[in-house]
Amino acid sequence: MQIARLRTFSGKVETHQQNVLKTAHHETNVCQYEKGRPFDTIPGPKGVPVFGTLFQYTRGPYSIDTYPNALVDRYYRYGPIFKETIAAKTRVHIFDPEEIKKLYATEENPHIPPLLETVKMYRKYRDMSPGLGNVNGEEWYRLRSSVQKLMMQPVSTVKFLPMVNEVVADFIKRMYKIRASTGEINNFNFELSKFIYESSTYTCFEKRQQILDDEKGSHTDKLLACNRTMLELSTKLKFQLPFFKYISTPTWRKLVASEDFFYRFGLTLVDETVVKMNELAESGDLKNGQYEFLSYLLGRRELSYKDVSILTLSMFNDGLSTTSPSLVWQLYCISRHPEKQEKLYEEVKDLSGKSEPISAQTLTRLPYLKACVKEGFRLFPIAPDVTREPTKDTVISGYQIPKGTYLSLNNNLLLRLPEYFAEPNAYKPERWIRGDSTDSIHPYVVLPFGHGTRMCVGRRFAEQEIYVMLIKLLQHFKIEWNSCEEMGRKFRTLFTPSTEAKFKFIPRE
Numbered sequence: 001m002q003i004a005r006l007r008t009f010s011g012k013v014e015t016h017q018q019n020v021l022k023t024a025h026h027e028t029n030v031c032q033y034e035k036g037r038p039f040d041t042i043p044g045p046k047g048v049p050v051f052g053t054l055f056q057y058t059r060g061p062y063s064i065d066t067y068p069n070a071l072v073d074r075y076y077r078y079g080p081i082f083k084e085t086i087a088a089k090t091r092v093h094i095f096d097p098e099e100i101k102k103l104y105a106t107e108e109n110p111h112i113p114p115l116l117e118t119v120k121m122y123r124k125y126r127d128m129s130p131g132l133g134n135v136n137g138e139e140w141y142r143l144r145s146s147v148q149k150l151m152m153q154p155v156s157t158v159k160f161l162p163m164v165n166e167v168v169a170d171f172i173k174r175m176y177k178i179r180a181s182t183g184e185i186n187n188f189n190f191e192l193s194k195f196i197y198e199s200s201t202y203t204c205f206e207k208r209q210q211i212l213d214d215e216k217g218s219h220t221d222k223l224l225a226c227n228r229t230m231l232e233l234s235t236k237l238k239f240q241l242p243f244f245k246y247i248s249t250p251t252w253r254k255l256v257a258s259e260d261f262f263y264r265f266g267l268t269l270v271d272e273t274v275v276k277m278n279e280l281a282e283s284g285d286l287k288n289g290q291y292e293f294l295s296y297l298l299g300r301r302e303l304s305y306k307d308v309s310i311l312t313l314s315m316f317n318d319g320l321s322t323t324s325p326s327l328v329w330q331l332y333c334i335s336r337h338p339e340k341q342e343k344l345y346e347e348v349k350d351l352s353g354k355s356e357p358i359s360a361q362t363l364t365r366l367p368y369l370k371a372c373v374k375e376g377f378r379l380f381p382i383a384p385d386v387t388r389e390p391t392k393d394t395v396i397s398g399y400q401i402p403k404g405t406y407l408s409l410n411n412n413l414l415l416r417l418p419e420y421f422a423e424p425n426a427y428k429p430e431r432w433i434r435g436d437s438t439d440s441i442h443p444y445v446v447l448p449f450g451h452g453t454r455m456c457v458g459r460r461f462a463e464q465e466i467y468v469m470l471i472k473l474l475q476h477f478k479i480e481w482n483s484c485e486e487m488g489r490k491f492r493t494l495f496t497p498s499t500e501a502k503f504k505f506i507p508r509e
């Protein structure tokens, strides 16, 4: 396969000696596989033929919303590796961080099942490019290497920082406008989605959509609702026998309608911007560095126009499902811990004037902010798992794992377990500060963006938006949690808030 000859991301070229070592390693693996315990002996809940344990989620004691809790229960019951079949699909769940570490270490060209099979199906159905998270092997490498520099290098991401600063400033102005006299803001989760949408479309198209304006209401509402529906229905379909793959079921049709609305709008934005870029180029008015994001992608000969479109749309679609709820959770943690909030305020209050932008250099410092964000991700990770699909027979925890098995690496479900963290439910950013902490934390437990070559490609963009937004919110407001209830979370393939955030924003003098 051609991929074996390609450069790795670290720029190393494999030598003959390394290949010899790999062959020897492969032979050792074959021997080890034969010594492993058979796959069938991996423990796990039995369930009924074909349906597996599906009814435990549709009729109780669990529900789709609480699927990750069921996995933690099963971890305590069956141990750090177990398998479970739900609606004809078997997954092996791995909770042992040492095994997860080993798996990451041996990843040469990791394959993953699609995060949302429905998205992959939809894109095929509409003749679109599948996009990064839905392909493997050479196809994945082609896409990933074409965006790696643009999206993962800090020097690249900071080019978009002025846009983030501008949208955050507008968001803060809007908060003053829509804030009730009590400090409350209605539908705050939705407001944050609007921010992410505005910030990421600005990054991609260098044109403000102005969705932070009240008048733009109905279209934006529908667009953001479609994003929610897509996650909602895709998750529902994971807990059904996959008839939708063969016949057009009502749920599938509803999903397609939502995706159509979202993509039609997004693809039009791409097309319009490209037309504009061509016009400017023809008239000689296209400035160097203008339309940075799209120019970069369009300039990659290995990418088709369809690839460019999907990679661009993924920026705001994926951000809406991940960065937006992450910000809600981060604020939730800060608002519920006033003493930590004050310590954080001390760190950020003089970084810039309240209405001044945050510089790239400033973002490289901020140890306490980064510790707070890490601790926020520990308590509220976005993804309950990351998945892998080994391309060779392998052995994990002494069991044979045939190639093609779906593996869930469930370290994100260990994040509140006392085996891994002292005072696991306490919000203690200090545990991440060298010198302040006495905790010894396994390095393969808190990995909110995954790890290795398939690590989240939007990570740098997401972090940049989170940091700037938190700094500015804290410079302007004291944030209080305004409810006696905790904010709940539910499983929608990702963890999403199950209730509206009840914050009070009190302006700081």
Ligand code: HEM
Pocket: 112, 132, 133, 134, 144, 314, 315, 316, 318, 319, 322, 323, 326, 382, 383, 385, 386, 387, 448, 449, 450, 451, 452, 453, 454, 455, 456, 457, 458, 459, 461, 462
């Ligand atoms: C706080 C925000 C985010 C979190 C916590 C997050 C988390 C993750 C995780 C855990 C993975 C799986 C990694 C693995 O398999 O090892 C992933 C993959 C991915 N993420 Fe994110 N993500 C976030 C934001 C974004 C954004 C803004 C984008 C948009 C560009 C994005 C695009 C992707 C893509 C395309 C993949 C698949 C990468 C590949 O297979 O090569 N994510 N993300």
